[in-house]
Amino acid sequence: MGTVDNPQNNLSQQVQSFWAKTGDEETPAQGMSLAQHMVDSAQVAQYLWRNWISQGSKALISSTLNLSESETEAFVAWVVGTHDIGKATPEFAGQLDAWANQDLLVYRQRIEDCGYIFPADLTTVQGRCPHSQYSQSIIFRWLMEQYQVEEDAAVWSIAQVSGAHHGMPAEYAETPNRGRRDEQLLDRVFQWPDQQNWADAWDELLTFITHETGAADALQKLVAGKGLTPEVQFFLTGLTIMSDWIASNPEFFPYEESKDQQARVQAGFETLSLSRPWQPEDFTDLTAEEIYRTRFGWGSGVVLHPMQKVAVDAACSLAHGGLVCIEAPMGQGKTEAGLVAAEILAHNAGKNGMMFAAPTQATANALFDRIDQWAQNAASSSEVVSMFLAHSKNQLNEKYNRKRFAKVQTFEPYSGEEKVKANVIAHQWFSKKKGVLSNFVVGTVDQVLMMALASRHVMLRHLGLGEKVVVIDEVHAYDAYMNVYLETALRWLGKMQAPVILMSATLPAQARQKLMRAYAEGRVKAKGRRPKNKRKPAEPPRSAEVDLSYPVIHTVSADGGAVKKWEIEQPQEHNQLSLRIIDDSFAELDRVLAPLETGGGCAAVICNTVGRAQEVYSHLQGLFLAEELMLVHSRFIALDRVAQEKILVEKLGKKANRKNGRPYRFIVVGTQVIEQSLDIDFDVMVTDHAPVDLILQRVGRLHRHGRDGERPPQFARPVCYVRGVKELGSSDTAPVFPDVAELIYNKALLLSSYAQLLPFFEGRDVQLPADISALVQGAYSGMPDLSETWIEEWQAARSDYDGKMSSSRRKAEGYTMNPRNGKMLYDFFKGAQLDGKDSDELKAEAKVRDTDDTLEVIVVQSDDDQTYRPLHDDYADQMPFDRDSPDKPDWKLANTLAASTIRLPHQFADNGKPAIANPFDKALDELERNQFSSWQKHYLLKGQLALVLDANFECVLVGKTVRYSKELGLQVIRNDMS
Template identity: 25%
Template sequence: MDRACIFWGKLKLDANEPQKVRCLPLAAHSLDVAYVLRALAELPGFRRALERAAGRALRPTDLDRLAVLATLHDMGKANLDFQRQIDPGYRQKVGHIRAMAAILDPEVGEASLFNRWLEALPPEFQDWFSDDETAFSYFYAILSHHGRPVKFGGKDEDRRRSLHGWTPGPEGDPFAAIRELVAWARGVFPLAFQEDPERLTLPDSPAFVHRFAGLLMLADWLGSHEHWFPIRPVTFEERLAHARDVVPRLLRGVGLDVRSLRPHLGRIRSFEERFGFPPNSVQERIEHLDPEDDRTRLLILESETGSGKTEAALNWFFKLFAAGKVDGLYFALPTRVAARELYTRVHRAMERWFPDPLERPVTVLAVPGYAQVDGLPVSQVLPAEGEGNRWQEDEGLRLHERRWAAERPKRFLAATVAVGTVDQALLSVVKAAHAHLRSVSLDRSLLVVDEVHASDAYMTHLLEALVRHHHRIGGYAMLISATLGASARQRYLRAAGGAGENVGWASAVEAPYPRITLADGSGLAVPSGREKRVRFTLLPLAQKLEEVAAEIIRHLRSGARVLVVLNTVSRAVSLQKMIEAHPDLNQEWLFRCRGHQGREVVTLHHGRFAPEDRVILDACVSRRLGRGSEGGPILLIGTQTLEQSLDLDADVLITDLVPADVLLQRVGRLHRHNRQDRPEPYRQPASCFVLVPEGDLSAALDEKGNVRTAYKALGYGSVYEDLRMLELTRRMLAGRPDVVIPRDNRLLVESVTHPERLELLADESLPWRRHMEGREGADLSKGIAANYIVASFDEHFGEAEFNVDGAKVTTRLGADTLQVPLSRPVISPFGQTLREITIPAHWAPENPPDEVIVEAAEEGVEAILRFGTHLYRYSRYGLEVISDGKGNRPEPEVV
């Protein structure tokens, strides 16, 4: 064992010579992290949140004291049994957090060790805390820097495992090592130890301690990275000089310190200069909002699909960023494909506003499996680990600074500008690991949540919690929707402390649309832009896909671009196969992409394609049906992936029955562009055909109000759980087939989602009443489940427990997938080399193995894959389940 390394904070083993060890002294590593935390706390966004939580302004003395506490975050590493792990043969190992159990566990801790620990700490600590409970909360917070609040469980095993290592040995005295940490802290943060004329203690608010804990987690991530903080023996003077030189550059490089960027925006004075076109009415209203008006800390923007809400949100970010109100942007979308599609637009805006790439905010696509930084895949811009471990003034290595936030999903929210899925933001307010890291990173940013709906009680409760917390710490948020009901709008206003009284159905229908609502509930009406007339035709063919195929061919013969959006992948794939086999089909009408070896591949669009292939598919959709694309008949079949973010234009829409708010999203792809080559029969009004069962949906319910299995295959009761919304939508369209958008948006949405309307069906029959009771019970259960996992930042550390499985949370949000390596590479139908496959968690075996076995593969055509007991096929139709080993197939899902 290399005794010269004791007491070490970081180790690096030589891959070629395992016996050779490089080490960084514990005091040096502790200084690195503390210096980063001290610098982070000075940054405007973080400081604003800290001061909000504290309830007072923070002084340099306060920040120095926090930095001293950060110096002690790894004090458990002073335990000699931890230190002796440098010897590969040493077996009495202990983790550096649990090492503190013998000292700080109130149930089994040793009083003698606790007293020795107190003696090693600065005597000035007695003036830093208002009471013992607050002091212990801070100490438990600094021990929680690995992601979860520490709570010792009174386990005698923890005490026994850590007890021996606190006894002085030949290597030295553990408490002397803690005293060395204090000595280094005295040399760096002197204000902490000077007598305070104001006699103020550190803030005792639990909310403040939680913000401090999150900032420490972030500081530990940064301060532990060997790229910036080399692992080598150093003196105090050497490490302090290094920190003073590196940390300011580091925070600018990773995009956390953005103060130098703001002056570059002064030259851009108008919306038209920012985007290259004049603002429409929605964008004009946002342009004239005042960032200094506290009511603008929450904006709810309701406007029809395609009305420029994205640019309105980006413009609001521009104004807030230039005014110093926010230091970043997180743009949250409901799906990965929506986030990836929007990312390109956001990145182009950053390029326009900041032409110099060295003076441009870091822009991250925060989606696992699709991650990009500054427009490039992460794999192309991050240096290899070995290169990243050398501190050099090399331009290639400096890229590592800008790309730091993209290395791990936990850090996505730390990017200056990030576009990702809403689940990443929601994970910042649940009792899951690294919630504090996510939360404190989000504190500094404008949170934009796009395509907000009110159809899922679980999601709504979590989003309310996120809005409540973000507003409470002084953050700015913007919720965007084409179809938000009044009840949901009022809930979000209440979450932000605004006027959130319930609104009756009649009043809700009369509310202006489009509309911008401020945090106090006041609204700004927005003049409507271009109107679109839509004629809805109900086709009783939901259970007769073969007849739907004939209907599609009728429109294709008339020269129409036909978009079909179905509720489940299985229905979409079945219809695709039927239409391909139809005797009257002209094969040239089918949507296709260039595939392996340049051949054309007929396909469809849904969420069960590999990420590499989804990039190809989305680009094909944009080329063939996007702005400026050629006319002529074409058929594109897909699922919910087509209703969000993709900028495509269809002459005819054929859709499964969905709630009115979702239907309006789908209709947003109908007559989206002002095309001159639209076939005459499809010019006005726009044609939308809705597939419904024969008769009303009461036939879908059994006597207990449950949805019959045959109807679940249509997405009723599975994808869309509340049949009341489906039936009310069906009746609305039957009685009012001609609709003008956006004029009638309010009427459609409120007539289907408002609580007063949902109660109407309960009086018609016992099955409807029981279905209503079942849905209300399920929503209540979802609300309880959501409230259970929501983090309370008002509990002291030592009491708080974050024991929620983050994977299960993302599963409930529909965002959880497994990215599993393939046993050998496979060439996809679209010519991509697949080395891993994305499998929905609910399609995976109970105990998933480490890789997917490629049992058979025809290059560029299909592959048969085995994952434990499950068998799959991957082809031009995407990923399909052949068998789960028990003869079962998965339930329909939203994809």
């Protein structure tokens, strides 16, 4: 930047009259000038480029733009500093007269006094053109004229960054009846002599920022070249949004102008206390054992699994980053291997953060503490690093909340033998959409998938994730619809050379190949490693021959996309597991669980649907004591689910034993949340039949932890009983599945899985991990080995399955931003089936999962239609509230209500029919009558629907009785009249 302490003093008084921000309610006329905000924004971007952006990203962007790093820095400061030039237009600068606020008219008066004319027809509220649109058009015209270029593609790619600084491309953000008002104004400015001073102001401001940033040479090269690639457009737009939000905050950059601009920027960042980039350690001189001991505090006697050693070698082999896919059995330390590999890849690729993505909120919550402990060791003892829990209910996580309100401390480096742990905080500024910008992020996989979704402020995800190593756990758990998003996200991550680690215990080979291919297809060559013939990009990896190697690691290099398979030594000893098929009667279930009555033990009963789980639980209530039973599924309010997770870990977690929390007798009845949930351990298991990979995931919770001498004798060997089949099958007769099972899982997969498991149902023991790969690959192969009597039924089911998968993929592709499909930001939003006004994170999360549209409600209870209270026992009596209270809820009540949400089940989902026959529309109409006016005053509750239960914790919704209990959760009972 320039050397003048107060650089805007060099501008004319006319240009200095433009405003960017009005003052607060107390001093509305004391705002901020546009010139000051432009300088602030440019210098914030420069600071972030020097002190926050990773070295890997800086090198990649410089290489992609064919600029030196200093030229790239100057350009970045310029593109951010100019983003609000559209505020120097009549529509923005003169809009204050429409506000009928006399205190604000001083802004317009000041501008008029400098000779600027406001065309009346361009300053109306109706159809106003956003200033971001003007910014884009002004920058486009200025660059075309300033550098006398004929081709506009490069210029357009630059101008679009400013046009999208509100989170959506300016072209996509058109409002009804507006047309191209920005072009109308610009045309009039250049045609009318008495309007020329507006154009002179733009030229003066843009020339000023170009001089202050030193960006003239960089702009000359860029407009004469190919401009910005899509991934750079997304990345720099994210950086522009981040810089603008910092520079616009009066806590960091007060509205009163400073005489010393450098001191102003320094003071702003001191107030913000932005956490510095993570500096991953170089492990070159350490053995694998030393690395794991350093990171996880393991003693010298701990023996690593072979997979954990190979993971180190595989990550070290990727000199500039890439993708690592780890496939290994449950309980072999994949999480620790993934974290160590992430640190190695971050160092090699020059990245400065890590995102760990899990399938569900429960798994993310369970991982948070483990990754927090790793982060404290992975960061320097002198560092303060930020960590974010990325899902919609993060305020319910006690450990995360403690970090949110912890005092920030800095530590001096420790010179002794014992390393002082780094201070890991949840930085207040990194909240909501900004959370992905934290050093370390733990969250649901949705946060990664939304990188591929055309949604408002998606550019922040490209910025945040492009700076990180992205670890995706249990990658097998995602369906065809979600995999479209995942493959697209991997292409973008490949383009940014953001390293990726995929982990699974049961990944079909076809799925692995698609994911590796997507990453390699998206990769971008760093400078000096480009193909000689730029017109012929390197081929994506060919599908490797499917084999049964397991455990196994595959890598894809960031340099040339080369695929390598890393063999892992098979353990000499295998765990033996018995699988026994039983019929679906309660009598048979009682027989299986009978040994618990006499000898004790901890059992899991996993059902494919909430309804089946509730039926099983209700049945067992007649056989066991209440304290010996627990029901877990998705239809409990969030507060109750968090409480359940805590109890499960205390009773069944790794640290629990018979002398410390583990009960003598305990039965957990639940749905699939158990297979993707907490690190818990059962003595015996009963599961509904499901695809074989999911069954293997479930049995990963069976005898998971070593409990020598603790397990009841009758459960000394692990046994999993399989039920949920309407008619059992044999080698000659295909099984018959309940209709509800085929609604959840495709019949073809259920058939092929049953066929793979049939020898084990008939007495053969499962050898873990030796049998995992053969079972999974056999069930998912194009033509599994089936009995001739099964073939015709399987082929019909497979044809139906393929059709549904193709439909799901087409549906997802309608929402995703595939980097194949455009060159400009607008291209990726233009074809998306998305409302441009959609800024709701929850709606965005819903779009990346192929589920029916359902309603989320806050459940409250009332005895008399006047006084209401939260549903949770711990808060109900403490927090009564009135329906129409004039006061907004206090923070404790608001947080409790926001944590009392539940998503209504399929009975109220959108069935695609007209409103008169659509339960979704009917339910929405009825629920909207329960509006609480006070809720609209609180950001956590605004717009939320309320489900009001009576004294019996029931209500009638769309003719159906809805009941909630702490034991069973939400139930829907069809009334006789409905």
